[in-house]
Amino acid sequence: MTKADVFISYKREDEAIVAKMVASFEAEGLVVWWDRDIEGASGWRDAIHQRLTSAACVIVVWSEASVSGAGEFVQDEAAVAKSRGSFLPVRVDKVEPPLGFGQQQALDLVGWRGNRRDPRFHDVLEAVKALVNGRPIPPPQAPRRRMRQRAIGGGAIVFTAALIGFVFNLFGAQNTLCQGPFRDVCAIVSIGGVPSVQDEAVFEQARADGCDGLRAFIESGRGGVLQFEADRLLSARRTETVTEWVEIERRLPLYEPSLRNGQSSETAARTAVATQAEQQARELCSGMSQSDMFRERATSLAIENANCRNGADGWRCSLEGAAICALESRETREVEICDGVEPSQ
Template identity: 40%
Template sequence: MPGSDADIFVSYKAEDRARLAPLVKSLESEGLSVWWDADIGGGSSWRQEIQEQLEAAKCVIVAWSRRSVGPEGEFVRDEAERARRRGTYLPVCIDDVAPPLGFGEVQAIKIKGWKGDPADRRYQAVLAATRGIIAGERPRGPASTHRPVVGRRALVVGGAAATLALASGTWFVFGRRSAGESNSIAVLPFANLSGDPDQAYFSDGIAEELRSALSRIPGLKVIARTSSELVRDVDARAAASTLGVGDIVTGSVRRSSEMIRITAQLVDGGDGSERWSQVYDRPIGDTLRIQTEIANQVAQALSLTLAEDGVGELSVGGSANQKAHDLFLQAEAVLQSSPNVGTFRRAITLYDAAIQNDPNYAKAYARKAVVLTELTGSESNFADWDKGFADAEAFARRAIQLAPNLTNGHSALAFVRWYRLDFRGALAEFRRANSLPGADGESLANYVFFLGALGFSAEARDLADRFIALDPLNPRAHGTKARMLFYAHRYNDALKAAQIALKLVPDREPTISVMGDSLLLLGRLDEAEAAYSRLPPDDLYGLASRAIAAERGGDHAASTMLLEKARRLYGLSAIYQIAEVHAQRGEMSEAFAALDEALRVRDPGLTGLRKDPFMDPIRNDPRYASLIAKLNFP
């Protein structure tokens, strides 16, 4: 409940914001109003607003951490001194630190490792002391608020070896820090301190751009976006343990109409100590240089050597035009929300605007190529496919022309060629992209699926494991591995990978589909039907798989009803799936008629024809070999 008459002011280093969020939330649930700079308004009067709130608060909770007691914590010490003079000072320690000299007369309450349990004695001590100060009681001396130190085992269970609560409510640990992880890192989402929630796209985008830059540093493993964002609300040590990395980068972004402040820290994931930190106060438009400087400083702190031109390579394909960069980040945020035809079109509009502001923005061309391919493939007007895919290929080629070493450019061209059924050209570009630093999760997912569908099983498996190592909490990583294993006819292994993905996100439809298909081909019809029942009733893949399951269960009429429903709802968009059903029903002529139609409209579903288990019944037919030859598989 922020406001000018807030009961409590929270003073802390901006980089500790996520660690203080449970405390703020808990205090607000007690009916107390809390102000912290997450509530600050936009504009250029930050310090004035902070001073007004500090002077008005009845209690000032000062969070002492490794950062706030260090050289960069002068603002926290200043706020603590003002609160002490007014008799509103209440210190808490969120790390194993002592308050700076001069602030020891009031015992700090130790809440390190506390995760939000309101029954915890540490929180109850903070709550009691807060209410006392609000009621006008002077804070008491060192012995008065002391609480027993939590035992080492409890800290390990609740902190350094923390498990992660995901959206599914399932708790599990994916990684542990080890000596071999010294050159592995995760960039957590940067805190948005601009006072406007709508600016979150910018702070999240800055973090993603930094991941991209760091991923270009030889010898450095960088955790991808999805997994990094899922640990945004845990401390650095817990995040490092969960993701299995050696170090964590955290930071914050605050911008006004004229200035931007980006703060970044490199934190040792083993002991939580700060290895490097820097505050950048720059004019708007300097973000590209800041990102490059941060990546360079992190490399130096990790004792990684960049080549002579390595610093320039960190920002390959980017833009120094602030307006273009901002529009690009907006487009990326739109796609993060929900990828569908509407968001594809909105993102393309934003990419176009970015390119208009910077005609040499290689990343914008590459991303537009991918999204235009997705949009074109989602449309049922096949007459427009040739133009849509040709335009997308031109944008991908432009990205490569502008930045030949841009990984996203080559993976975008691979994606377009794949959809145009140029499998040999797609494979060459995927391999080129994979040879360059900076691959993102989306590119790896596409490459794994493509390799698995074409039958490059060993290569696909190795790449799938690499994808999972870079994005261990991303359900798509495990789901893509499941589909690859399904194409390899390893149904039990596919089922295990799908189950891991569904622990992360229980309702992810592509994973439910591959789980059901694996169960179906293992002969576990009842379990397969149960899986398919979790899909939307009109889901195309669910309709086709249920039609196959019904046929295998001896209900030909139900199979036909489901097949016709798919044909009626989706028309030519379902032609490859219709061919699968006919193949499984032993209807060879109908299967090949559907496949011929799929070839006529250039359906990308034909990618799987060579290894798709549902097509096994037709492989000995001479028409199958003829069709494979026409597709010119590598």
């Protein structure tokens, strides 16, 4: 059995793009294993486990299919790869990774058509080679390349601005001028270390939108000098557990038997049994709020049926209904925080 350099974990719905990955990696001289290489139907679980735990690099393809509940096998394989240090997430749809896999940013191949010259594929290829050769994964370069291509598209304006920037720098005036009227020109050619006013405004909004906003900012390819800051904030992201109180309503059935003492009228009997039922409703709802998972807001009584009879000693009524408990339920959820504070070890 030939040892594979790369194991690809994916959902069957993504087979078309995975096939392009396999062909591209093999063209680069890498040995790739995916489940189409299983020989026969017997022992397939053992075959997958053996390949998964022996590959130096495990590419986990995050897609709409694999991050869903139906992608549990992919997520299980991702957990094994993560524990072994061979985990390399690659995103082919605009999705967030499942809970527990967000610490490592997925490389982007959304919309990739199999072009080996695509800078994004180059990033994936370099990451694969790094894992195969036991080196740290290098930071992705594709967004910065897109920015350079955009700058080149400026033609003569960009060249002229760069020349002016070079001359200004000779006289030590670059930083001063780039903070003033030439700020946007400096941003185009990446001199002076300042972003354009527009990019800065977009970045601040992205930062206010949290981790998802920063991811969208990076994908837009407009970051320039702010690209590095967005990358830094995302790499320092952490997960925190947040507690919230959510308003809920519970309906608890109740039955109030007729009172011992008869009443002078049916109306009086109904009023008396309703008073007793309201007390029972308060006790039922109060019992729920004894748990630290609930807080009581209000209680009401819903009367569904009242049976009244006139006997020798007066009117008696029994009541069937429900206690309506307006509560607050304590719920916890995990949220991503991208404020630049490093996660505690």
